[in-house]
Amino acid sequence: MTTQTPHFSRPVHLREIPATGRHFVIDTNEDERRAVARQLGLPSVAALTAKLHVTPFRKDGLAVDGSIHALITQICVVTAEPFESEIEAPVDIRFSPDGQDPNAEFDLAELNDPEAEDPPDLLVGDAIDLGAIVSEFLALALDPYPRKPGVTFEGGEDEASLSPFAALDRLKGKDS
Template identity: 35%
Template sequence: MNTPEFSRVERLDAIGSDPRDVSISAKEAERAALVGRFGLLAIERLEGRFTVRQEAAGVAVRGRVTATVTQACSVTGDPVPAQVDEPVELRFVHPAGARAPVGDEEEIELAGEEIDTVEIEGGGIDLGETAAETMALALDPFPRSPRAAEVLREAGVISEEEAKPANPFAALKAKLEGGA
C-alpha cells in the first residue's frame, strides 16, 4: 500500500484509554499532492482536531476537519471556493481474527449504527488520511459557478422545472386528441 499524501499516523501503543487531543495541519506539498488526487484547483488549508482513545471495541476518534479549497465548476471550469467544516466520529477496529492489544477493558457505549468503522492497518491509525477523506467526502460533487446557469441556457440545456409540463397528462391528452 502506498503512503497517503497527508499521513499522520498515531501508533496504537501510544494511544491509551484516557482521551488525548491531536491537532494536525497539511503542509503545502501535502496539499498540492491532494489537489491532484481529488481533482481540485487548490487546497489552501486542511486541518484536523481529534480526540483519540483506546476502547474495548478499538480506537475511538472524534473531532472536526476544516478546510478551505477551490473546486472547478462542473459546467464552466471556473474556480469555486468552498469551506469544509465536518464533524468526525469513527471507530478504528482490528481486522477480524486479530487480537486487540491488552489494556483497559472498560466497555464504552457508542451509537453503533451512527459511527463509521475503519479497519486498522499496521500498528497505527492515520489521522491525516482520515482528514483528507473527510474533506473530499464533504465537497459538493457538482460545484456550480455563478456563470453556470447562463452557460447551460446558452447551450440549450433546460432545467427539470422547465422540462416538466404544468400538467403531466397534458402532453398525453394533446397526443390523444390529435390522433383521434
Template identity: 35%
Template sequence: MAAQNLNEMLDLEVRLSEVPRDGRDYDFEADDAIKELLVEETKLSSVEAFQGKIAVRPFRGGYQATGQGTAIVEQACVVTLEPVKEDVTLDFERIYMPGKPPVVDVPPNAEVFVNLDSEPDQDWFEGDYIDLAPMVVETLLLSLNPYPRKEDAELADIQDDDDDSNESPFAALAALKDKK
C-alpha cells in the same frame, strides 16, 4: 501509490502504546506539499487551508477517533468551469478495531440491511498503530459540494441552428411524396 504518499505526508500515524485511557489529541495542518498533492490527486483546483484536531481514545476493545477540521478549497463550477471557493467543515468519527475485517458471505443479488444511523464507520487495524490520514482525506472528499456552482451561474438557453419546431416529423416525407 500517490494516495499512499499523501497518507505518509500527512503523518497521522497513532502509536497505540502512547494513547492513555482518557485519550490523546492529534492536530494536523497541511503544508504546501500536501496541498499540492491533494490538488494532483483530486479534482480540486486549489487547497488554501486544511487543518483539524482528532481525539483518539480506547473504545470497546478498539479505539475511537473523533474530531473536527476545516478546509478552504476551490473547485470548478459545473456551469461555467470558473473556480468556486468553498469553506468546508469536517466532522471526523471512526472506530478502529483490531484484526481483519470479517468476511461477509452474501449471495449475489441478496438484500442487505444497512443501518446508517447505528454507529460510526468501522475500520480494522493490525499491529501497534493506526493511520488516521486515510480517514481525514476521505472525510474531506466526501464533505465537498459534488456540484459546485458560482453565484448567478445559469445555463444558457440552447437553440438549434435550424428552427424547424413548426414542422411536423412527417413534413419531410410529404415533401418527398410531392416530388414524385
C-alpha cells in the same frame, strides 16, 4: 505490486493513546496540500487543518472524532470557472481488529437497519493514519457538483421535451 503512499501521513500507534485519549491538531504544509488537491482532483487546497481526539475503542481499537477545516478551489459545473469554498466537516470513525474491511465486498441484504451505527473499520496492525482519515473526510465533504455562489443552471429545453417518449414521438412525426 505498487503500494499507494498516503498524501500526508500522521501515524498514531495504539500504545501512544492513554485511557483518557489524546488531542491532535493537524496543520498541513504546502506539499501536503498540493498532494491532497491532486488526489481529490481539485485545482488547489489553500488550507487544511484538523482538530481530532483519539480515544481507545473497546479492548484493542481506536476511535477518532473531531473536525476538519479546509479552504479549497473547485471548478463550477455550470460555468467551468474556479471558485473558492470553505469546508467544515465532522470526523467520526472507529477502528478495531475485528472491524469490517472497507474494501471487502458485502451483501446489501445484510443491511437490516440503514439507520444503525456503522461497524468499526478494520484496524490493521497497531496504528492508524490521521492524515489518511483527514483526506477521506475532506473527500466525503466535497460537493460532487460544485456551483459557484449565485450561479444557476438554465437549460434551453423543458424537462418534458427531454423525455425519451418525446424523442420517440418526434421520430414518429408527432411533434408534441
